[in-house]
Structures are given as structure tokens and as C-alpha cells.
Amino acid sequence: MKIMVEIIQHLKPGGIEKLVLDIMRLQVVDIEVYIVALEGEKSVCLTQWPVLKSYQERLIFLDKQPGFKLSTIKQLRKVLTTLDTEIIHTHHIGPLLYGVMATLRLTNIQHIHTEHDAWHLLDNKQLQMTKLMLRLNHITLVADADTVGMQLSRVLGQGVDPVTILNGIDTEKFSPSLSHQRYKYNTRVFKIGCAARLVMEKSLDILIKAIADIPNVELSIAGDGPEKQNLANLVQELDLSTKVKFIGYTDDMVGFYHKLDLFVLTSSNEGLPLSILEAQSCNVPVLCSDVGAVHEGVCKQTGHLIKLNTVNEFHVAIQAQMKRSSAYYPRDFITKNFDIKMMIKAYNQLIKE
Template structure:
């Protein structure tokens, strides 16, 4: 009897460093959720425990086929042993690793367990660091994964620094059924945001690389009718709250914490902004645009590939002046139906989740893209 397409799907283990709110982790969850056969897709977190992960990300509460290895700090040979044993127990056919730590541990365990190995590079900038470049090059040559890049810029960096490897390009994709337009007033009421303001939103961890301080500084020069909504958490939250108070912005900047209902966040805002110093190909601007929100982004990493050229604005990184000017431009002209429709059409046509999963399925089965 010929197996059906669902039965023929390999068992896949997505391996991440830790399960905390972020683009890579969201991507792994979405691949599991929208797979042709979700029961064949596992997610393995090298670090952390279930209770720690759920505390920071309530979305994980009801997740199935999610495993935690509680890796201690530093090099851990016992984690390789635990991971190898788990891959065998789950009858995993293909390991899919994300970033350097999972590449090392997942790649070695895949070899020991006799699994195939697909690896996704999410950043171009880290290969500029010599030690990191040597490490990744050694892993590629010794572990021989099928390498995918989440943006053409990332692929170009791999070709430049590791010339014997030609990666496939699999653009990040998002669920355009989940992220689609909805009522703005209802979303604002749910988040206790003002109904009559123009709201700029940012969803990112409060870390130095995301440059929230520059965003708040630029925002302080915008009209009083504008508000800023910040979704996320992180080590810089206290410092950013102090900056907000120092600039007398407490009534206009809203710290919303980690939000599980991200479509609702995008529905509530008018403009999405990410002022990062470094990025791969981020998911958040794709999600925002799918909800018909125009964006302002720094032109770093693969961000250019994630922005609709008809409605979005790209600026140079670490420039408060450029950020201020772009936000004012979007406040004046970006909030209109034509630009909003263009933003969504860009994501539907170029960066949808179904296309991404189909391409990864091809890689899992050893088919060229």
C-alpha cells in the first residue's frame, strides 16, 4: 500500500537554545503548529525547564511535544548524551537546528543517533566575528548539515565567509490567517490604550541590540497626540522606564509586558517600528504588515527583505534623527488604506508560512529547492 503524504512525513525535531518569546522560537512553534502532521514535529530546548518557560511565555502552557534538556552553563557533554537518547526515543528522522549552540549539540547528537540534519542561519553579522566564523565553519564541515539561510543577505554572508557552502534561501514566513486585519478600537480597549491617539508600536526584547532607548528618544520629539506601545520584557526594562520618566513621557509610553495575543497588539497600533542595530530576517514586521500596519525599520541584516517597499520606510541604524523623521513621515502619510493594503499583500505574496514550511519539508526529504 502506498503511504499517504501525511504518513510519509519524517519525524522532525526543532532544536533551539531556549524557549522564550522571540522570532526563532515563534518560528519553531509555527512550524509545528502548521505542519502537515503536527504529531511528527517536536521542539527541543537545550536550556531551561517547562515551568520557567511557561512563566515567561504562557503560550507554552498547552503545548505538546515540547522537551527541555536543562543544559547547565558552559560546555556540557551530558547534554549531548541526553539529546542523543531523546532523539532515539522519539524516532527522529531529521534534526532542524537554529543558531550556533543548537548547531553544535544538535549536529553531534544527530550524527550519533543517525538522523538527518538541517540547519538555519538567522543572522549575517555574527560571521564577521573571527572566532564565531571559525566555529560555524568547523561545524559545517564536520557535521555536514543541509544549510538554509532565512534571507538572501544571510546567504550572501555564508557564501562570502564559508565559500565551499552554498545555502538554500528559505525566507521566514508567518501565518497570514492568524495575522490579518481586525477592529482597532476593540484591540485598544483590551490593552487599555487610548482610542484617539496615533500609536507607534514595538515588539522586541528589551536588550541593547534592539535600541529601545533610541526609539524612546526619537519618540520624545513627536507630537503629544502620538503614543508609544512597547510589548516585551528583558533586562533593560527598568532602565527604559527611568528614561521614559526622565523625558516626561510616562503618560504616552505604555509598557505592556510580554503579550501572548500578538495579533491583538498589531491591531491596536498604527505604525510598527524596530530600531535594531542587528537583525536576521525578523518576524515581527511581517506580522505587523500582515495586519495592515505600515513599518519603520533600520536597514540592517535582512530587514530590507521584510519590508514592503511601497508602504514601509528603511533608515540607517543608530540615528535618532533618521528615526524621528521616518516616524513623522509615517504619522503624516502612512496611515491610509492604500498603504495598509500594500503592506499585507507584500507578506501574503512573499513571506507566508505555508511556503516556508513547504520548502523546509523539501529540505527534510533531501529535495533541492
């Protein structure tokens, strides 16, 4: 039995966090997976995200406070040695830093690191830190999309050649609704959804403004974050309280997608978001801003990309989607390219014997 530890910044509902939970849940039987969250306290996180309770015996929280902490390196090193860890898998720069420092001179631990986007490396401090960490340890660098891989090679310089392993979702869990009736123009309310952390880079103000003057439309936004109040104020200012609903975090994302006719993502920065894969796996078409690696995850027959991330562009595209009918379904595209079992198999091929 090999012991693998997924190291992430925190365990709040989000794309990376759901991804590592699925890796733990669906990993092959001869690899046991633990998750270490650098930040957060266990009881608080279990209360905020109840689904974690089913896996709590393999969840470890280091409760790191803001700033760089030497004590966290020591904590992490102790956890890894106590578990007899053979593989660590880190996600983004914080876990990369602590993963590298905690495993210095521990030659028996293999380090796989996944970058889920490259736009954060526009910050020179983060760029130089990433370059340093990649030099300090022998790390297998993974990009979660071809676009991310090319961006990493460009910004990290010569000699950096990441392996591309596409993000995956549980396509058995995210399956189509058997009762949802396809929308026909003007026959009922057209239901739009978005699932995202409510942060500035998701540009949800664009989506809210885009649907303001479209009749017979409802928008449901799943997620929470620091921009929630600003977005709620915008809804009030535009008198859209009957059209826009904030439903917060939900553990029933399948049920959320099953109610939708269209999933819209207006982000200004992205890697390859899981939400668009989940929606399409449920046969919900997507409309997305053309940023990062989003284009790689959009079904060409049913999905649409917006080049200019503006209110008018999304307004026009949503109205066009309401009139559009297609004989295609996006699920086949997702099951062929983004099934999580294929992703896990690809990661396992990187593990040294």
C-alpha cells in the same frame, strides 16, 4: 510518519521560538514535530509562557546550565534515538553544536540547520566553530533571507552555498482589524508600537528619544529583557511616562498590532525579524533601520527604511509618516512572500525520502 525535532537554545518568547512553534502547529500530517530546548526547566517555561501548555507533550527541556556540557550531548542523543528521529532542524550556533555532536555517526538522521542572521559570525570563535560543525556532518544549510545567504557565503568561504527559505508567519492568524480606523493627521493620538526583546542591539533608546518631542503620540513596547530598567529610567528622565508604556510579553500579539498606526524597529543588528512581517500582515505600516535582511521584509509602497540609525532620522521619519496617507496596504506583500505554509513546504522539499 516521520519524526522531526526542532532544536533551539531556549523557549522564551521570541522570533525563533514562535517560528518553531508554528512549524510544529502547522506541519503536514505525515511529519510529527517535537521541540527540544537546550536550556530551561519545563514547569518554569510553561509558567512564563502559558501558550506552551497547549503543546507540552511535544516539548522537551534539557535544563542545560551555562557553559559547554557533555551531559547535554548525551541527553540530546538519547532523546533523538528514543523518538526514532529522522530529521533534526537546528537554529543558531548553540543548537548547531549540540545537534552535530549528538548525531555523530547516526547516519539515519538528516540535519537541516538555519541561520537567522550572520552578524554573530563577526565573532571569530563563533565563526570557526560554525565552520567546524559544518565540516563534521553533512548538513543542509539554510538562510532565512537572501541577504543572510550572501553574508554566510562570504564569511564561511568557498563551497558554502546555503539554500534560502524566507521566514514565514501565520497570515491567517495575523489578519487586519475590522474596526481600526485609519489615522488622519491630528484627528487623534497616533499609536506607535514595537515588539522586541529588550536588549541593547534593539536600540530602543533611539525610539524613545525620537518620539519625545512629537505631540499626540503614544508608544507601546511589547517584550522584556535585561535592558528594561535602563529604558524605564530613560522614560522617567525624559518625563515620558504618559507617552511610553511597557506592556511586557503578551500572548495577544494580534490585538497588539490592531491598536497601532505604525510599527517601528530601531535595531542595530537583525536578520529578517518576524515582528515586521506580523505587523504588515495586520496592515500596519513599518519604519525600520536598514540593517541585515530587514529591507527584504518591508513593503516598498507602505514601509520605510532608515539608513542612519539616529534619533533625528527616526524623529523626522515618524513625523512624516503621521502626515502620509497611502492607498496601498502591506498585507498583500506579506501573503505573497512570507506565508508560513509556503515556508514549511520549502523546508519539506529538503527532507530526504
